[in-house]
Each structure stands twice: as structure tokens, then as C-alpha cells.
Amino acid sequence: MKRPLRIRVLLSGAPWSIFPAGGWSRLTDAFIFAAGIALLYGMVRVAQSWLGPFTPQVEISLSPTALPRYAAYSLGRITVAYGFSLVFTLMYGHIAAYNPKAERFMIPVLDVLQSIPVLSFLPGLMLAMVALFPHRQLGIELGAILLIFTGQVWNMAFSFYSSLKSIPREMRDTARIYRFSWWQNFTQVELPFATIGLVWNSMMSVAGGWFFLMACEMFVLGSRDFRLPGLGSYLQTAASAGDTPAILWGVGAMIIVIVLLDQLVWRPVIAWAEKFKVEQVQDRQAPRSWVLEILRRSVGLDRLRQQTVAPLGEWVALCLARKPAIQAPRPQRPEWKKWVVRGVGTAVIAAVLYAVAGAVLMMAGLDGSEIRQLLRAAGATFLRVNLALLLGAAWTVPAGVAIGLSPRLARVAQPVAQIAASVPATALFPVVLLAVVGAGGGLGVASILLLLLGTQWYILFNVIAGAIAIPTDLREAATIFRLTRRERWRNLLLPGIFPYLITGLVTASGGAWNASIVAEYFRFKGQTISTVGLGATISRATDIGNFHLLLAATCVMAAIVAVINRTVWRRLYALAETRFKLEI
Amino acid sequence: MSQPIIEARGLAKFFQQPEGGRIEVIAPTNLAIHPGTIVALLGPSGSGKSTLLRMLSGLARPSAGEVFWHGRPLDGYVPNVAIVFQSFALFPWLTVLENVEAPLRAAAIGAVERRKRALKMLDTVGLDGFETAYPKELSGGMKQRVGIARALVVEPEVLFMDEPFSSLDVLTAENLRGELLDLWLSNKIPTRTMFLVTHNIEEAVLLADRIIVLGRNPGRIRADFPIRLAQPRDRKSSDFVAVIDHTYKILTQPEVQDVQPSQAAGFGTPAPRLKFQMLPHARPGSIAGLLELLADRAGSDDLYHLADDLAMEVDDLLPIVEAAALLGFAKLAEGDTEITAEGRGFAEADILNRKVLFREAALKNVSILRQIDSVLRTKSDHTIQDELFRDILDKHFSEDEAQRQFETALHWGRYSEIFDYDSDSGRLFLPESTAEVGTPSPLSPEL
Missing domain, CATH: 1.10.3720.10 (MetI-like)
Incomplete structure (x- = not known):
């Protein structure tokens, strides 16, 4: 089911005046640098816990001081799941948009997958993941992440697919007549065109991700009680214990995380995505973000970009340019490749039939x-x-x-x-x-x-x-x-x-x-x-x-x-x- | 230098219908384009101008025939071309400079060289100072300058232009045309041929060394003639006016008379080889307006004048004139439009009588309306699903055109109260009074 996004209102108004222009660049640079280190530290800690020994029943501490750590764990899961979703979206949408044969079944499949109740996957997924990594916390973490992934990926994939389908013909013609490489086509035409839809759908998806994460951080499967340290398990434990102050702390932490995420991630991304709007005239009421302003004003960040990202991008672009001649006649697919495709297709169909028969x-x-x-x-x-x-x-x-x-x-x-x-x-x-x-x-x-x-x-x-x-x-x-x-x-x-x-x-x-x-x-x-x-x-x-x-x-x-x-x-x-x- | 750059042999485009028939967009066409010329492709909308351009430039594959560049088949040869589009087709997320650099990036040209060439080209088209602007900050004329700069920066051998000035206002278009012509005449650009698609006759005569006129349904070359006027051309000179008149005459000469297929073909049995009557897309109100104007001017006028006085493009006026002619209200001859006795009667009638006259003329001359009328009358409930007629149209026209044909038939039929239409259910039905008595009643005062 296509869910066109019609919600375009979020927290507006930001503390503009706190950061006057100029004179602050050194301070902001230092701050950005510190924030980068903090982020890195958080990632390392989360990774440490994931690779740690398997402890299905983590003791959840109800102390408010534990909350930042739990929030970081939950955030880490959401982030990784979103990363998977994005990669999957780009691949799935691309194939569905350009391969008419694949499109015929990929889009209905997307439709069906969207209506499957994700939470009922939880037990099977958890058991499989724990079996896969019996000695590491990674298994149960991956289970939660995959669950969130299945909850958030479909509308993103659909959005990307329909964006690709609606790129104006003349824009495509331009890319073809000047023989853009697939990379240039992707970075200068397709991705920019799809960005706005992707951003809004990402926001929806991540909100949905929180919903599932809260539910799956703590659950019982037969005699086994799975617990992942995080905000969701904290709240459930607090409610179970009837500890009202802890509940309030937990809800407060949740709200803070959500508001921070909005101000530090979504606002800047939306304001940045404004430039991908395909419109003839300028919008007077463009969304703005104070975080984005700071990032844009940062001299250090700009220098970093000039010296790393820009040359790297240039190198990739030039390496890939003019490799595939779009005008050249499409080379006939070699016979063996056809057979491989057919073989894989048959195997997939057989596997699906087998699974359906098993289910029946x-x-x-x-x-x-x-x-x-x-x-x-x-x-x-x-x-x-x-x-x-x-x-x-x-x-x-x-x-x-x-x-x-x-x-x-x-x-x-x-x-x-x-x-x-x-x-x-x-x-x-x-x-x-x-x-x-x-x-x-x-x-x-x-x-x-x-x-x-x-x-x-x-x-x-x-x-x-x-x-x-x-x-x-x-x-x-x-x-x-x-x-x-x-x-x-x-x-x-x-x-x-x-x-x-x-x-x-x-x-x-x-x-x-x-x-x-x-x-x-x-x-x-x-x-x-x-x-x-x-x-x-x-x-x-x-x-x-x-x-x-x-x-x-x-x-x-x-x-x-x-x-x-x-x-x-x-x-x-x-x-x-x-x-x-x-x-x- | 007589070796053509592009040569098309038996070039055709058609769409295969699921039922086995085919819709011809462009009939097999031979065409050669020589260096050192500006070629203008003129034709009414729906004559496949852009399709032809896309096939010649290698953007679209022909259904039959082949395109040769320098004697080599286009399949496998990479032509050095650029295109300027009516909609500019700039990338809104790239700055002006990045837009112009994009084709060079695709050509694997390094950053320094790229920037140098892009800046020089921006300078040439008069855009220095706007390098870091985004397209949405620019006016239409400036956007098209970026489009032209982006096309010329690759130093194309052939520059294709698809209605490049059509979405600009008159003055901006005039200015840009002049500057482009200057670039071409002063040999500041290495381009050897410009291929311009347009529906503006004056623009074609102003710029081109050769004009190719396309007819429609299916698209085919109706005329192909050189223009030997020296550049720069003076709009007021008698030679210029003579060429314009000549071109008008060709363009407005009635095309091959339509066969009336309705009786022969019948329903459900498609006869794809038989040509189906094509309705010009004009509203009854516009037709009435034109006839009133003609009646005021002693019954006849030059199309060129009419278009000029109405501040309309001939392309927009032509369907109205054709519709009047189809209904027998006017006659087209040698670029002149003449009102007939029926037309005069229509122009002088009041609103209600106009509907009666329109109805008579439509039932006499328009096969699809006659079909609808007879089906509705023979059915006992006097109503039918629109699918039937859409299917008939689908067999003869491309999807978009079939839709437009149906809409035009709908306008005419509703106006003249031959039928009424419920868009929710998609059903056509006889208006109450007509079903019983057979005369239209003044139900809808809409014009």
C-alpha cells in the first residue's frame, strides 16, 4: 500500500539568536570535534557490548544514572537498522525501477510485506539469531535490529522506487546524451531527485522503529526470557516493579532522546534537503536548522571536506566516467549467465514453494x-x-x-x-x-x-x-x-x-x-x-x-x-x- | 563537404498494439543533414517532431530504418551531440557552474580543465557572476542560457534544440535567438550543424537555412526547402514576408482528405490500415469565437493576420480553424480561412440555436459523434459505458492522443447535447429530452 506522505509539519523555531554570525568559528569547530569524539566513543561502547559474551537476562538497573547508557544502546540499534534499511532501499528500488521483469513481482511483494505484522516475526528471528551467534550478545542484538529493519524498510523502498520512476524524461535524456557514468547518474540525478521522499519516509520509518524497539527489547519466549539493555527494557522493568519515579525518568529520557534526534538530525537533514526540491521558484518559507547553520559555518569541517571527501569523490567520478558507453548496443548476455539467472530463479521459486508447503x-x-x-x-x-x-x-x-x-x-x-x-x-x-x-x-x-x-x-x-x-x-x-x-x-x-x-x-x-x-x-x-x-x-x-x-x-x-x-x-x-x- | 553528417534511411517509429495492429507515429522517412546549416523542423503538435529529434540524436531507437552518422550506423557509434530542451532540464540541486561542468565530468575531464572550460562558456553566454547561483534563483531566460552553455561546453558537432525558446516570453526569446545566431555566424563555436525543432514559423524563417515541414497522423515530411536569405534577416523585407507566407501556405494546406471510416469499419472490427478521423482539439466556445471574428471581417482572413490579431501562436490557432473546417463552418484555402454559409448562420445564432446548428454539423461530419449517437439511440436504456469508444480510439491513436480525442469528442458532444456524460460512472447517455423528442434542450448553458 502506497502511503503518500502528507505530513510536513514538525518542531519549528530554533534558538537562532544564540549563535550570531562570525567570531564563533573556532569555538564551533572545537565543539564539532568534541561531538565527533563523543559519537565515536558511544559507538565503541555499543560495539563492545555487542561483542561481549551472551547474557540473555541482563539485569536492568532502574537507577536514572543508567539511562544515558540505555538510551545510547537503543539509539545504536535504531541507527544500525536504519543503515541496513537504507542500503536495502537503494538496491531494491533501483532494481525494481529499471528491470521491468523484476518490477512485475518486486512491487506486489513490497505491498504484501508491508501488511505483515512484523512483531510476530520476533520469536523465529530471535531463535535463529541466537542459534547463529550462540556465544555473543551480537545474536540477540541482530535479532532486534533485523526486526526493526523489517518494520521500517518497505515504505522507504517504495518511496525510492517511485521517485526513480518519476524522474522527468528530459532530465534522463540529459544524463544519457552526455553519457553520464552510472555513478554520476546515481549521485547527480537519481539520489538527489529521490532525497526529499527518502528523508520524509526515513523519519516515519525511524519513528516506527522506536515503536518496535520498545516492544522487542524485552520479551519472553517459552521458558527463555530475553532482555536487551535499553530504554524499552528500562520502562518495562520500571512499570513491572511499579516504580513511578523510574517510569517518569524513563519517559523523560525517551522524550529527550526524541527531541534531540529531531533537532540534531532531522531538522538539519530537512533543511539541507531543501535544495533538492524540483521547483521553478524559490520558496520563501524554507525550513531552517540552527545545527545545519553551525555545520555549514564551520571552517574546520569545510577544510576537512575539501581535503578528503571532495578529492575522493572526484577520483571516483573520473575513474568511472566514460567507462560504459550508453550508446553502444547492449551486449548479448552470454549463454551461461542466462542459465545462472534461470537456475537461481528456479531455486528461489522452489524454496518459496517448499516453505509454503511446510507452512500449510x-x-x-x-x-x-x-x-x-x-x-x-x-x-x-x-x-x-x-x-x-x-x-x-x-x-x-x-x-x-x-x-x-x-x-x-x-x-x-x-x-x-x-x-x-x-x-x-x-x-x-x-x-x-x-x-x-x-x-x-x-x-x-x-x-x-x-x-x-x-x-x-x-x-x-x-x-x-x-x-x-x-x-x-x-x-x-x-x-x-x-x-x-x-x-x-x-x-x-x-x-x-x-x-x-x-x-x-x-x-x-x-x-x-x-x-x-x-x-x-x-x-x-x-x-x-x-x-x-x-x-x-x-x-x-x-x-x-x-x-x-x-x-x-x-x-x-x-x-x-x-x-x-x-x-x-x-x-x-x-x-x-x-x-x-x-x-x- | 557534401558528405552528410546525419543520414536517416527509412526511419520510422510505431507502437505495436496488443491486438496486433500498430500505431504509426512517424512514417518511413529519408533525411540527410549536411554540415554548415541550421535546419528547422516545423510542424503542428502531434506530428512527431521531438520523436524524430530523439531518433536522430540516438536517444530513442527507431522501430524501423536506420540512422547513420558520417556513414556509420548510430548503433555502436557515439555521436558528439548536445541537446537544449524546452524545459531547460537543468539539475536544480547543482549550481550553474556545476550544471555546466556535469557533461565534462561525464567526459572524464579533470577538475581544473573542467572549471576553465565551464567558466569560459558561461562568460560566452553572458552568465558570469552567476556561477554559484542555483537554477531556481534564475529567470527563464537565464535558465535557458545555462542550458545552452551546458550544451555548447562539450563542443558538439551537432546541436539539437527542442523548442528551446517556447517557454520564454517574447522579448527574452528574441534576445536569446539573436545571441545564439551571433555565436553561430561568428564561428565562435565549433558546432557544424544546428537542428531546431519549433512550431513557430517566424522563428524558423529567421534562423534556418533549411526548413522541413512535418505533417501528422502519421508524422511525415510534407515539404523540405532551403531559405537563401542572407543573415541577419530583416522581418520587414518583402523576401522575408514572402517566405513566411509560403511556409504558412504549406502548413495550413489541408492534409489528405480524411476517409470516413465509421460505416465501413463498424464496431469491434478494427481496420488499422484505414485512417481514422482525427479531431482537432478545439473547444466549441473557441470555434464560435473564431467564426464571429471571421463574420465580422467580411467572411475571410489570412491565418497569419488572425493569429497576429489574436496574439496566438499559429499552432494554437490551427486546431480551431481545422475544427471549424471539419464541421463545415469554414473553408481553408491557400492560407486563408473563409466562413461558409453554415458558419455564418452559426455565428449569428443565439446560444440555444447554436447548439442545434452545432449538433447538425457534428452529426453530419464527425464520425465518432455519429457513432455514439447511433449506439445510444439503438440501446433500449439509451446509455453506454465510455470504454467502448475509448477502445475504438485506442486502436487508432497512441494512448495520450486517444485520451485527448475522447476529451474533445466529449466537449463537442456535451455542448451540442448529443449526449451527456457521468464522469463518476464513466457512462454516456442521451439527455432526457433528446431520448424522447429528438431535439436538444437548453440544459447546460456552458460554453
Whole structure:
């Protein structure tokens, strides 16, 4: 499912005035240098821990002084997973965009993979990785990283692919007529053209990564209890122990990490990516970032670039230039290569068939009561997810429209909402649960709240964007015609935000199904709390090591998500694109 | 020097249809381009000008025939060419200097030499001082200067230009044309041939030593003649005006009369060899406007004047004139447009009667509308899915053109109330009143 990104509002306003121009370069250079060393130190420490001996049950310290270390560990996992995702994205997108044969199956595969509930991969992945590196912490770390990877890579790959597909023909012609090498084509045409889409999707993906990381840093598989030192395990341990100060410390640390990441990474990257906008005129309100200003102003960094990166880039470019003559007739592929390709293709198909057959055989072991249980659970989760969406839409639509239509309100509400939204819902699950159970509610109610927690933001931000996009003249017309409040909503506001609302709901729906795995089943203060649901079925199957039930439940969930996407959301989306598109 | 640089033999482009038919974009064409000339390729939109350029430059593969450069087949030979595009096609993330350096980088030229040559070229096109600017900071004219600098910096043997001045305002275009011509005449650039695609007749006559006129459906050479006026050319001289008039006449002469295929071909049985009637893309409102203007001017006028008075490009005016001619409201002869009796009647009628007259003319002359009308009348529910007609058009036109043809038919049919259309369901249906009585009713006052 294509998820066009329509959210383009984040923390704005930065402490500009603190850093006046000029006179600071030496100090900033020293600071940048120190930051570089700090980063290196952090990396070494993380690597040390990864290569250390295998300790599945790390004791999680609830002392606030341990938090920086845990934050660094979590950040390290996210970073490595993102690195993998980026490399995979560039390769997958490239092949899919340029090889029509591969494209025909690579894009549908992407579509299916996006709807698979990632968290149900967790047990299999962890067991495999631990088996692969039995004596090193690396195995379990890699498991977590791969899980995050599978959660964040698909929308990035899709974005890169569709960017490549939409490079204007004349830009491509230019590269061809002057015979750009593949490297020059990649660095001067393809990558720059795809940058903006990649940046926004990366932000979404990393936010999703936090969500999964918080969930998978601490989990139980049969008799084995896996724990990775990190923010997620800290919060879960704190909630389990009912230690309120520790919970507050943990949430605070989480927020600080998210805000720092936004200011130090995403803001500068967005401001930098501004130059890749393909537009004819200059935007007056270009995003800015104080970090980027400092980096750009740094003399030392500039010198470093001049002396290392620039000559290296030049050398690579010249080495690769004029090697492949684009005009030359395509050499016929040698016979043996064809056979290799065919052989590999056959092997892949055989492997997939074998795996599918294995899965079917495994699921054939389900008995009638299990199937009934599965269907009942699917029904319960279906109701719960849609109730959460409904509740989410019920408060976010009026709130989003109010914020979108009032610049004054937006200035106050948006930064607050953004910070709230950027805290991964899974980090808050233990806290919310503690509160709900304390108030005497069960997980049946709490899980809806948990789903809402994770998904409402997608809807809110899209509704805000939609309300902002409603043209002023239409709003003025509504005022002139004295439309009643009801007529106004019916004729202007709802149709106006409809495409955005649908985009938000599509994303929220996918997220909610996935979140049900962690929201319906919980280990808490030494006991297990659960409710009826597909997510709970998956979690319980994981817990007791019932793999055929786990497989069946995962397949059912993937199928439901895929079917809903195709039948409901895609149609609504098409409707939004044609009927409710504002074209003036 | 009589050896041509580029020679095309039997060059053709067509698209294979899934059903087995083919859509011809460019009919087999022979063409030779000699050094020392500026060649202008003129033609209405949809005549495949850009396709021809792309095949000659090696950007697109021909479906049939071959292109030779210096007598060697293009396949395997790397021609020294550059292209200037209408849309500039600059890389927005590179500075002006980096944009001009990009082709040199591709040619593996070292940094120092690269910079030297790029700066010199920027100086030549009058862009010194803008090296570090990004394209979006520049005006259209300046952007095209960068485009020209980027093309000339590789010292191309042939410079292809695809409507290079079309997206600039009149004065900027005039200025840039003059400067380019100066560069060429003063031999400041090593380029031996310039190949210019344009739809602007005056531009072609102003610059070119030779004009090739393309016709459409399928694209083919209709005329190919030298221009022997000395440079620089004076727009007001009688020789210049004579050449312009000559070119206009060629361009506006009615092309081969359309066969009326509707009855012969019928539905569902495609007859790909039979030429399908092609609708000129003009709105009923524009046609009415043109006829009113003609009626005001004693019924006839020169196309050149009309275009001039309306401040329109001939390329934009031509479809309107052709549409009027197709409907029998006007006649085209020797570059003059003459209103017919029907046309005069239409111009003088009121809004409601115009619809009746348009309807009569359309049903008499436009085969696709006649087809739609007869199908709608024979069906008991008087409604049909648009797919049927889209399919018919798809068999005769490229995908984009089929879409445009359908849209034009839709405009005409809706205006004259031959049918109505529900874009949500994609269904065509007879308007209520017509279904019963058979006369149009004033339902839609839209023009």
C-alpha cells in the first residue's frame, strides 16, 4: 500500500539568536570535534557490548544514572537498522525501477510485506539469531535490529522506487546524451531527485522503529526470557516493579532522546534537503536548522571536506566516467549467465514453494477448536482496531480542523502534539496499563486505549494538513453564504479533509493491527494479563512456543490487513483522488 | 563537404498494439543533414517532431530504418551531440557552474580543465557572476542560457534544440535567438550543424537555412526547402514576408482528405490500415469565437493576420480553424480561412440555436459523434459505458492522443447535447429530452 506522505509539519523555531554570525568559528569547530569524539566513543561502547559474551537476562538497573547508557544502546540499534534499511532501499528500488521483469513481482511483494505484522516475526528471528551467534550478545542484538529493519524498510523502498520512476524524461535524456557514468547518474540525478521522499519516509520509518524497539527489547519466549539493555527494557522493568519515579525518568529520557534526534538530525537533514526540491521558484518559507547553520559555518569541517571527501569523490567520478558507453548496443548476455539467472530463479521459486508447503502442513495441525478460537480472536481484534480508529477520528477531526484553520492555535498546539506523537506508544504501554489496572479497568478496555495511543497521531497530523490545504476563498464563500455549522462541515470541511483523513486512517489502521500484538497481551508484575484477540493469540503462541498457532494467526492477520487495504482503503483512496481532489 | 553528417534511411517509429495492429507515429522517412546549416523542423503538435529529434540524436531507437552518422550506423557509434530542451532540464540541486561542468565530468575531464572550460562558456553566454547561483534563483531566460552553455561546453558537432525558446516570453526569446545566431555566424563555436525543432514559423524563417515541414497522423515530411536569405534577416523585407507566407501556405494546406471510416469499419472490427478521423482539439466556445471574428471581417482572413490579431501562436490557432473546417463552418484555402454559409448562420445564432446548428454539423461530419449517437439511440436504456469508444480510439491513436480525442469528442458532444456524460460512472447517455423528442434542450448553458 502506497502511503503518500502528507505530513510536513514538525518542531519549528530554533534558538537562532544564540549563535550570531562570525567570531564563533573556532569555538564551533572545537565543539564539532568534541561531538565527533563523543559519537565515536558511544559507538565503541555499543560495539563492545555487542561483542561481549551472551547474557540473555541482563539485569536492568532502574537507577536514572543508567539511562544515558540505555538510551545510547537503543539509539545504536535504531541507527544500525536504519543503515541496513537504507542500503536495502537503494538496491531494491533501483532494481525494481529499471528491470521491468523484476518490477512485475518486486512491487506486489513490497505491498504484501508491508501488511505483515512484523512483531510476530520476533520469536523465529530471535531463535535463529541466537542459534547463529550462540556465544555473543551480537545474536540477540541482530535479532532486534533485523526486526526493526523489517518494520521500517518497505515504505522507504517504495518511496525510492517511485521517485526513480518519476524522474522527468528530459532530465534522463540529459544524463544519457552526455553519457553520464552510472555513478554520476546515481549521485547527480537519481539520489538527489529521490532525497526529499527518502528523508520524509526515513523519519516515519525511524519513528516506527522506536515503536518496535520498545516492544522487542524485552520479551519472553517459552521458558527463555530475553532482555536487551535499553530504554524499552528500562520502562518495562520500571512499570513491572511499579516504580513511578523510574517510569517518569524513563519517559523523560525517551522524550529527550526524541527531541534531540529531531533537532540534531532531522531538522538539519530537512533543511539541507531543501535544495533538492524540483521547483521553478524559490520558496520563501524554507525550513531552517540552527545545527545545519553551525555545520555549514564551520571552517574546520569545510577544510576537512575539501581535503578528503571532495578529492575522493572526484577520483571516483573520473575513474568511472566514460567507462560504459550508453550508446553502444547492449551486449548479448552470454549463454551461461542466462542459465545462472534461470537456475537461481528456479531455486528461489522452489524454496518459496517448499516453505509454503511446510507452512500449510504445519497449519494443518490446527484442530477445530483452535480454528474457532482464531476466528473469534480475529473478530475481536477487528472490532477493537476499528473502534480505536473511530475514537481516534472522533477527537482528531474536530481538533485537527480547529488547529488547521487557526494559525494562532496551531503555533501552540503543533509543537506539543509533535512531541506527544514522537514518543513511541509501546514505551508508554506499561505506564498506561499501570494506570488503567490501578483504576480497576481490564485489558479489554485498556487495549483499545493502547491502540488509540499509537495511531491517533497519524490521523491528527493528516487532518491538520488537510484543514490547512482548504483554500481561503472557499472558506470565505462559506462565510458569505452564511452556512450553518452543520452545512459548513458537510459541504466544505469534511470533503476538504477527506483525502487527508483517508491517508491518515490507512496508516493508522495498519499500525493498529500491528500494535494489537503488544496491546492485547501483557506480562506485568510477574503475571500475564490478556484479552481475547488475534494479537493476544500471537503473543500467547509465542509465549508457550505453539508455533503452528503462531504461524496461522500471523497469516490470518496479514491476510486481513491485505484484504482490508485492497477492498476498503484503496477504493476510498481512489475516490479521494478523483472526487475530492481540490483542483483550482 | 557534401558528405552528410546525419543520414536517416527509412526511419520510422510505431507502437505495436496488443491486438496486433500498430500505431504509426512517424512514417518511413529519408533525411540527410549536411554540415554548415541550421535546419528547422516545423510542424503542428502531434506530428512527431521531438520523436524524430530523439531518433536522430540516438536517444530513442527507431522501430524501423536506420540512422547513420558520417556513414556509420548510430548503433555502436557515439555521436558528439548536445541537446537544449524546452524545459531547460537543468539539475536544480547543482549550481550553474556545476550544471555546466556535469557533461565534462561525464567526459572524464579533470577538475581544473573542467572549471576553465565551464567558466569560459558561461562568460560566452553572458552568465558570469552567476556561477554559484542555483537554477531556481534564475529567470527563464537565464535558465535557458545555462542550458545552452551546458550544451555548447562539450563542443558538439551537432546541436539539437527542442523548442528551446517556447517557454520564454517574447522579448527574452528574441534576445536569446539573436545571441545564439551571433555565436553561430561568428564561428565562435565549433558546432557544424544546428537542428531546431519549433512550431513557430517566424522563428524558423529567421534562423534556418533549411526548413522541413512535418505533417501528422502519421508524422511525415510534407515539404523540405532551403531559405537563401542572407543573415541577419530583416522581418520587414518583402523576401522575408514572402517566405513566411509560403511556409504558412504549406502548413495550413489541408492534409489528405480524411476517409470516413465509421460505416465501413463498424464496431469491434478494427481496420488499422484505414485512417481514422482525427479531431482537432478545439473547444466549441473557441470555434464560435473564431467564426464571429471571421463574420465580422467580411467572411475571410489570412491565418497569419488572425493569429497576429489574436496574439496566438499559429499552432494554437490551427486546431480551431481545422475544427471549424471539419464541421463545415469554414473553408481553408491557400492560407486563408473563409466562413461558409453554415458558419455564418452559426455565428449569428443565439446560444440555444447554436447548439442545434452545432449538433447538425457534428452529426453530419464527425464520425465518432455519429457513432455514439447511433449506439445510444439503438440501446433500449439509451446509455453506454465510455470504454467502448475509448477502445475504438485506442486502436487508432497512441494512448495520450486517444485520451485527448475522447476529451474533445466529449466537449463537442456535451455542448451540442448529443449526449451527456457521468464522469463518476464513466457512462454516456442521451439527455432526457433528446431520448424522447429528438431535439436538444437548453440544459447546460456552458460554453
